[in-house]
Amino acid sequence: MWAAEYIGSTKISPQELHKKVVQNMESLKPLFDDDLFTQNQRFSEYEKQGYGSPEDMISWMLLVDGCALLHILEHAKLHKPYKMNVKVDQLVLVMQDALLLENQLPFLLLKHLWRDSKENLMEIMKGFLRCHHWATKEDQVNFTADFPQPTHLLDLQRSIILYKPPTQNTDKKGCCVPKRHIGNGSEAQDVSPENQDDMVTYRNIKELKAAGIEFMSSKTRRPADISFSLGWFHSTLKLPEIVVDDTTAATVLNLIAYEMCPDFQNDYGICSYVSFLDSLIDHPDDVKELRQERILLNSLGSDEEVADLFNTLSTDLVPDMGKYVHLRNQIEKHYKDKLRTWLALGYNTYFSNPWAIIAFHAAVVGLVLTFVQTWYAIHPKTRRPADISFSLGWFHSTLKLPEIVVDDTTAATVLNLIAYEMCPDFQNDYGICSYVSFLDSLIDHPDDVKELRQERILLNSLGSDEEVADLFNTLSTDLVPDMGKYVHLRNQIEKHYKDKLRTWLALGYNTYFSNPWAIIAFHAAVVGLVLTFVQTWYAIHPTK
Structure with missing residues (x-):
């Protein structure tokens, strides 16, 4: 008919x-x-x-x-x-x-x-072959290219599938030739047959992903469009789209049978491609990873069925072992590089998605807070009068004071201790009297109390800063401290006070660099001064 x-x-x-x-x-x-x-x-x-x-x-x-x-x-x-x-x-x-x-x-x-x-008969044959999922709608280069006269329709289908655009390596018949460059285009050395067994490595998708190798679609369906690029946090293996449906098994097995015909001299392009895919796909999880990356388009059924299909297709295949050997060598290079795999492991574990990033930063914050707690546990803030020290500096010196808690009980407690130290029959070093006298020498006005309160040295539970200042002025009335107790500390403070260079530097630092607004104002003043100087110069030396 x-x-x-x-x-x-x-x-x-x-x-x-x-x-x-x-x-x-x-x-x-x-x-x-x-x-x-x-x-x-x-x-x-x-x-x-x-x-x-x-x-x-x-x-x-x-x-x-x-x-x-x-x-x-x-x-x-x-x-x-x-x-x-x-x-x-x-x-x-x-x-x-x-x-x-x-x-x-x-x-x-x-x-x-x-x-x-x-x-043209060739165009009619190409049109017939368009429905076999070997090209995307966006990429029709396979069907627009010129091919030599095929042996038959199946031979044309194989040539279309294995076609490489002119930018890639092709033989005179337009059939697939093993790539000799990858990623950045660096030339690969020819691999001798005796070395191939050592260099070919088989690892599935799950293993490669755990080692930091990401998978990306090449947006085409040509087996020739496979490439690998090395990176530090992750490397990338680009694969063509793979459409799997009810016709896939029959189509691929038919092409494999053609390549294995005794009188057909060829490069086993389909056999090598199927064998390579089988080395990547071992389990349903491998299929799932490729499906999630939109590399494998599954119209067949479950992921288990697809994995079984590839494992079946590759049975008894004899691929060209040198076809993807450089690609495998690059993958193996990444896999054996411990630094890359460790970095990739860290990246995939802690930065692969927003929740992992949040969890990582939460852990870091928790670790920092634990460190701070440990530090203060080892170096706690004290309230011992003995913990007073002074360190000299150029832009500012530092006087360390113990915490001072002032509340409704402070006056009674301190006065009671002072009375005890002043008992005639109690031989002591007047420690409390000397400490209260030293604090009174520091606190004269409410502003002094405010400074200590802002530095979290004085914890005021009494009332206003005026009340605290009055309290210390009252407590020190008629005290007879040990004058030698804080003499070294006072000498250090006096040394700083009399050193004009230190005080001038400290004055400049506190005036112009104590906060961001002071820094901005200082730089604005400098810029204004420079501009004024320039204006004055050109006013005196006007241009002709």
């Missing part, structure tokens, strides 16, 4: 088309196996079928099959199944059968039977 429809569309009689086949039979014979003409039982019964010779029967069979295939190539459109007078599910099976290895017809035969029209 389909052959008749095609012949009717050519406006050429069947006899004329048959004559073309007969005239070119000698050139077509080498394209078939010898058994077709000598040992096929079907053709030995040619007389029963009404043919004059086996060659006559074969030529008519080639005519019918060739015309039927050309009709399929022209009109098999999944969105227009009515043109083939079949349902969509039947049309899918027809299109699959047209690509089976055992059903292939030589391109030369199709060329002889093709009607002389403006439509």
Whole structure:
């Protein structure tokens, strides 16, 4: 039926088309196996079928099959199944059968039977192959490229799948050639066969991701578009999109069978690609990772089914071991670099998502707070009068004082201790009297209390700063302290006070650098001074 429809569309009689086949039979014979003409039982019964010779029967069979295939190539459109007078599910099976290895017809035969029209037979064949998921809608380079004359339809499909754009390495036939550059384009050394076993490494997606290798889609579906780029926090393996559906197994196995034909000299591009994918996909988790990165588009079923599919497809494959060896070497280089893997582990553990980042910073804050608690546990703030010290500095010196708690009980407590120290029969060093006298020498006005309160030295639970200042002035009345007790401390303070350079530096620091607004005002004044100087200069030396 389909052959008749095609012949009717050519406006050429069947006899004329048959004559073309007969005239070119000698050139077509080498394209078939010898058994077709000598040992096929079907053709030995040619007389029963009404043919004059086996060659006559074969030529008519080639005519019918060739015309039927050309009709399929022209009109098999999944969105227009009515043109083939079949349902969509039947049309899918027809299109699959047209690509089976055992059903292939030589391109030369199709060329002889093709009607002389403006439509190019190669373009018709490419159009038929567009529905097999080997190119994205955005990337149609595979189908717009020029290919040499194929052996048959399956050969053209393989060439389209393994096509490399001109920027990549291709052989004279446009077939896939092993990459010799990767990532930044650095040249790779040829790998000798005896070294290949040591250099080829098989690691699945889960292992590679744990080692800090991220996966990214190349946004194409060409097996040639695989690349690897090294990085410190993570390296990146770019893979083409992989569409897996109900036709994938049949399509891939058919191409593998073609590559493994004894009389087909090729680079095992499909076998090597499937073997490489199988080395990455061992478990359903590997499929899940690729699916989440939009690399693997699963229209087959569960992740388990896809993993099983790849493990099955690669059974008994003999790939070209040198095809992806440089890629594997780069992956192995990352994998064996402990610094990279440790950095990647840290990045993936603590910075892979917002919640991990928040948890990491929360842990850091907790650690810092624990450190601060430990520090103050070892160096606690004291309230001992003995813990007074002084350290000299250029821009400012530091007087360390113990905490002073002032509340309603302070006056009674201190006065009671002073009275005890002043008992005639109590021999002591007047420690409390000396301490209170020293504090009174520091505190004269409410402003002094305010300074100590702001530095968290004086904890005021009594009342106003005036009340605290009055309290210390009252407590020190008629005291007789030990004058030598704080003499060294007073001498250090006096030394700083009399050193003009220190006091001037301290004055400048406190005036112009004590807070951000003072710093801004200082720099604004300097800029204003410089601009005033420039204006004065040009006022005295005006330009001509």
